[in-house]
Amino acid sequence: MGIPAIQKARIGAYIMRNLLAGRQRFPLVLMLExxxxxxxxxxxxxxxxxxxEVLSRRLSVEECVSAAEECGAPVVSIAGGEPLLHPDIASVVGEITARKRFVYLCTNALLVEKQAGEFSPSPYLTFNLHLDGMQERHDSLVCCQGVFDKAVSAIRLLVSRGYRVTTNTTFFGGETPESAARFFDFLTSLGVEGMTVSSGFGYESAADQGNFLGRDGTKELFRRVFEIGRGRDWKFNHSSLYLEFLAGNEKYACLPWANPTRNVFGWQRPCYLLSDGYAATYKDLLETxxxxxxxxxxxxxxxxxxxxCGFEPSAVMDSVRHPLKAFLSHVRGVDSGKR
Ligand code: SF4
Ligand code: SF4
Incomplete structure (x- = not known):
């Protein structure tokens, strides 16, 4: 399924409304931590x-809802940390989905079996499971044996209970196109509705700076993966033009204001990866x-x-402005040079 039609239609209409209103900057996805x-x-x-002292802090339900209302983004991605450790996370999700925002609840899966009963399936709720590769690789990256198996069990459980389930994968150095393709085949066989992918990137606060693909490595990896995947039933949780960008076929500017981050410090400047200070409100963040x-x-x-979070907004805007280009990319698949 990838991104559901109702979500695409609502986001497309939201973007058109903002563009017609002459707004230069507006939010698409609230990154709520x-x-x-x-x-x-x-x-x-x-x-x-x-x-x-910081790890002990958390946003209240009211602060989460207020952030969603203040910023107005049609999609709210709830991450962290591990959001299922928040004692009121079910209320946070319930309040935001009740406002017809599309919530992606990002989790490492460890608490899914215990807490799945606190939620209800809804077109506005997607469980987004963190999985960075097959068993050996994932367990090694999360530094804990058995997490891959728990994530796979959690996906099966959630799918069987009628939840929308997507996955969130970061590829690091050492990933090969073949191993990535096997991984996508595996996720597809589990019934996930969409795969979110990105490449690990050496932002300033990451602990392990030597394990990233770099820009050229990312393009090469995705170009070859998409070539292998031609004709396979992989569904990505991205616009087709963002996938073209990952493969090096589109040049997009980062639009960090479109995916603002709200966490226990405030509104993070400029994006969830860099922290050049915080604003008290989304309006302040935009304007200052x-x-x-x-x-x-x-x-x-x-x-x-x-x-x-930086470049998908450019691809989405491009899709709205050039729907034929986006449609052709969608039906033909990403251009790997052999199309
Ligand atoms: S990347 Fe790992 S350690 Fe960091 S928040 Fe996600 S699950 Fe936790
Ligand atoms: S500002 Fe944009 S390009 Fe820079 S780290 Fe953040 S998302 Fe990436």
Whole structure:
């Protein structure tokens, strides 16, 4: 299924409304991080590096709902940390889905079996399971044996109960096109509705700086993976033009204001990867951030970044402005040079 038709239609209409209103900057996805605490210690994760005093803090239900209402983005991605550790996470999800926002609840799966009964299937709720590869690779990256098996069990459980389930994968150095293709085949066989993919990227606070693909490595990996996947039934949780971008066929600017991050410190400037301070409100964030400073070729920290939170908004806007190009990419598949 990839992105459901109702979600595509609602987001397309939302973008058109904003463009017709002449707005230059508006949010698409709120990245809500209600806490940083996690029950894993993955390689490359900068969130868990905060001191205990910060890890103990969390956003209240009211603060989460207020962030969703204040920013108005049609999609809310709830991450962390591990959001299922938040004692009121079911209320947070219930309140935001009741406002007809599409919620992606990102989880490492460890608490899914215990807590799945606290939620109800809804077209507005998607469980987004973190899986960075097959068993050996994933368990190694999260530094804990058995997590892959738990994630697979959680996916099967959620699918069997009628939830929408997607996956969230970051590829790191050492991934091959063949291993990535086997992984996509496996996820597809589990019945996930969409796969979110990005490449690991050496942002400033990540713990492991030597394990990333780089921009050229990312393009090469995805170009070859998409070539292998031609004709296979892989569904991605991305616009087709973002996939073209990953394969190096499109050049897009980062639009960090479109995927703002709200966490226990406030509204993070400029994106969830870099932290150049915080704003008290989304309005302040929009109006007081020097957005022109950021992006590839501007800030050296952005040089290798191709993550969806920065570049998917450009691809989505391009899709709305050039629907024929997006449609042709969708039906033909990503151009791997052999199309
Ligand atoms: S599961 Fe996510 S938040 Fe937790 S340590 Fe791993 S990457 Fe970080
Ligand atoms: S390119 Fe955009 S999303 Fe990536 S680190 Fe820079 S500002 Fe953040």
């Amino acid at each position: 209600p806490l940083f605490r996690c029950n894993l210690r993955c390689n490359g994760c900068g969130k868990i590096a905060y001191p205990e 951030t020097d957005w022109e400073r950021y992006g590839t070729g501007k800030d050296p920290r952005c040089a290798d970044c191709m993550v969806h």
